Amino acid sequence: MNSSPALADLPQIERRTLAETAYDALSDLLASGRLVPGDRLSLRQSAAALGVSVMPVREAVSRLVADGALEVAPNRAIRVPVLTVAEFRALAETRMAVEGLAAARSAERRDAAELAAIRRAEAAFRAAAAAPRPDGARAVALNRDLHFAVYAACGLPPLREIIARLWLKAGPMINLDLRAHPERIVGGCAIRRHAEMLAAIEACDGPAAAAALAADIGDAAEFILSRGRLRET
Amino acid sequence: MNSSPALADLPQIERRTLAETAYDALSDLLASGRLVPGDRLSLRQSAAALGVSVMPVREAVSRLVADGALEVAPNRAIRVPVLTVAEFRALAETRMAVEGLAAARSAERRDAAELAAIRRAEAAFRAAAAAPRPDGARAVALNRDLHFAVYAACGLPPLREIIARLWLKAGPMINLDLRAHPERIVGGCAIRRHAEMLAAIEACDGPAAAAALAADIGDAAEFILSRGRLRET
DNA sequence: GCTAGTGATGTGTGATCACAGTTCGGGCGG
DNA sequence: CCGCCCGAACTGTGATCACACATCACTAGC
Structure with a gap:
């Protein structure tokens, strides 16, 4: 299976999912302090702002909740935690x-x-x-x-x-x-x-x-x- | 707004999502070694085994991937990582x-x-x-x-x-x-x-x-x- | 005989729909 | 004028559908 050596020059094409991009975007908002403790955020609004459906945003938020960077209140509202x-x-x-x-x-x-x-x-x-x-x-x-x-x-x-x-x-x-x-x-x-x-x-x-x-x-x-x-x- | 003191005895009813349950189930499989490095697992099969749709399983797997406990190969196959x-x-x-x-x-x-x-x-x-x-x-x-x-x-x-x-x-x-x-x-x-x-x-x-x-x-x-x-x- | 192309099958990903539950505001009764 | 109630709008959650892609078995072609 010989092929042109030019193929070796091709860089690996990066395979990013929308969920990863959404996670990075939200992480940046959190890490830079543009998202303040107590702020609420909605899946649909965030999705609209990012120009995608709620699906990738939901996955990103789910990961951030698991990290403790966001929390879902018992009212099912997503917000930035206000620590004691x-x-x-x-x-x-x-x-x-x-x-x-x-x-x-x-x-x-x-x-x-x-x-x-x-x-x-x-x-x-x-x-x-x-x-x-x-x-x-x-x-x-x-x-x-x-x-x-x-x-x-x-x-x-x-x-x-x-x-x-x-x-x-x-x-x-x-x-x-x-x-x-x-x-x-x-x-x-x-x-x-x-x-x-x-x-x-x-x-x-x-x-x-x-x-x-x-x-x-x-x-x-x-x-x-x-x-x-x-x-x- | 007075109410019977008996209400204080009621324990908070736990609000568990299916995704959390799926996460716990998969975590247990991982922590107990019943899932061996190299094992592949499919969203649909896992969902069927748990008796739910792929949705909660997808969220659970997404979190486990973020934790590094699972990985998605470039082939888009989910498997438990084989560490170097x-x-x-x-x-x-x-x-x-x-x-x-x-x-x-x-x-x-x-x-x-x-x-x-x-x-x-x-x-x-x-x-x-x-x-x-x-x-x-x-x-x-x-x-x-x-x-x-x-x-x-x-x-x-x-x-x-x-x-x-x-x-x-x-x-x-x-x-x-x-x-x-x-x-x-x-x-x-x-x-x-x-x-x-x-x-x-x-x-x-x-x-x-x-x-x-x-x-x-x-x-x-x-x-x-x-x-x-x-x-x- | 062996390779390359081709179809079926199953994969994760994303979008859309359905639903239970919450929140908030307007209007009725007091 | 104040308090309560009901309904519209919105929330996250879950299910279902649609799609691009990967894998494998199989067959046609050299």
């Missing part, structure tokens, strides 16, 4: 532990290319934060890029996926205030924590990287908690 | 890290009731392993009960859910050999590791609990790897 203080604390603690784990591994295993990528991401975030008029949405995206540049270097794909799901759950709450008040967190602790983390990763110091990252998450969580927008019970 | 050696190693390492984390927290935070539950689960597993003719399926279930009794005591519901998903991914591979050869792992290391873990939890020694649990997972992983049923590439 206790739930938010548990989520933040889990993130500090799991993401700290990933950061420690990254510090100990990163190669030169990964370190360079982390350095670039840190510099980009710092530059954006130093801008005269900070852009909330851009800061959120760059912060995300930096964190996941670190997690990508941990060598454990399953761990990276776990963290991505945790971000989906925490995203709306975290990014809500970060978008509204970019100067607070961005100008304050985050830059310092990121610098500490980068230094630890450069020094291959796992525990220090974990501590810096946990502190970064802890700072943000304390800030959110102090604003008191969560449910008490 | 590298993937299995990464999964085992992730489990050792994350579940070790949970065990450490449990050791440090468990209350008396949780400790009692863990003791009961450990005793039940030990008793089943000591039986003259070990029952593979029962040992799998009791092992699962013991582990999750520990994770339930860590005080972090999100962490518990993460571990449940990891078990869904690893379940088919782990339980395949455990069901086939209950005497190997059950009679050997597992009992000892469990005893070490229980002792550490009783002593509120977090690091020791994490080490014992990681060793338990590591032993099982080594055993699986030595059997060489995984894909090389």
Whole structure:
């Protein structure tokens, strides 16, 4: 079975289902904080907005509900969860532990290319934060890029996926205030924590990287908690 | 709007969708090892077996695919993944890290009731392993009960859910050999590791609990790897 | 004799319809 | 004027249908 060698040049055509695209679209809305805790969303309206039928949207929403990024109220209404203080604390603690784990591994295993990528991401975030008029949405995206540049270097794909799901759950709450008040967190602790983390990763110091990252998450969580927008019970 | 206090006694009627039931049914098949890596399954056949239409099954399968517990081949065939050696190693390492984390927290935070539950689960597993003719399926279930009794005591519901998903991914591979050869792992290391873990939890020694649990997972992983049923590439 | 084309069958994916349940607003009775 | 009730509109859920694609057995052609 000989065939033209030109066929080898053909790139694999990507096979994306509409459900996957819908999932990505909704995930992005959640991760960027454009979907606020308490927001309701309707399958039919979302489908209309995406220009598809309810079928793919239903599948995407079902996955997000399973991830805890959305919830179906007993009234059968789909909405972005409004976490209680206790739930938010548990989520933040889990993130500090799991993401700290990933950061420690990254510090100990990163190669030169990964370190360079982390350095670039840190510099980009710092530059954006130093801008005269900070852009909330851009800061959120760059912060995300930096964190996941670190997690990508941990060598454990399953761990990276776990963290991505945790971000989906925490995203709306975290990014809500970060978008509204970019100067607070961005100008304050985050830059310092990121610098500490980068230094630890450069020094291959796992525990220090974990501590810096946990502190970064802890700072943000304390800030959110102090604003008191969560449910008490 | 006064009403009889007897109404307070009524338990909340559970609102389960068929999709959730289907998800639980398939999860159980995966977790218990009755679904073996490489097995294909069809939406229509599964739906017929469950006595529902393809709709709920499709949603359940979609979630399991998102969890990595199932995969859709490019041929559009649904099957339980056959992990490569590298993937299995990464999964085992992730489990050792994350579940070790949970065990450490449990050791440090468990209350008396949780400790009692863990003791009961450990005793039940030990008793089943000591039986003259070990029952593979029962040992799998009791092992699962013991582990999750520990994770339930860590005080972090999100962490518990993460571990449940990891078990869904690893379940088919782990339980395949455990069901086939209950005497190997059950009679050997597992009992000892469990005893070490229980002792550490009783002593509120977090690091020791994490080490014992990681060793338990590591032993099982080594055993699986030595059997060489995984894909090389 | 062996390969390449061709049909039937079954696959997941997506759209559409049907239905029970909820929500919300308008209008009637008090 | 206020409170209740009923109906229209909308919700998610499930079933059914339609379609493009993959697989396999089979046959015609070299």
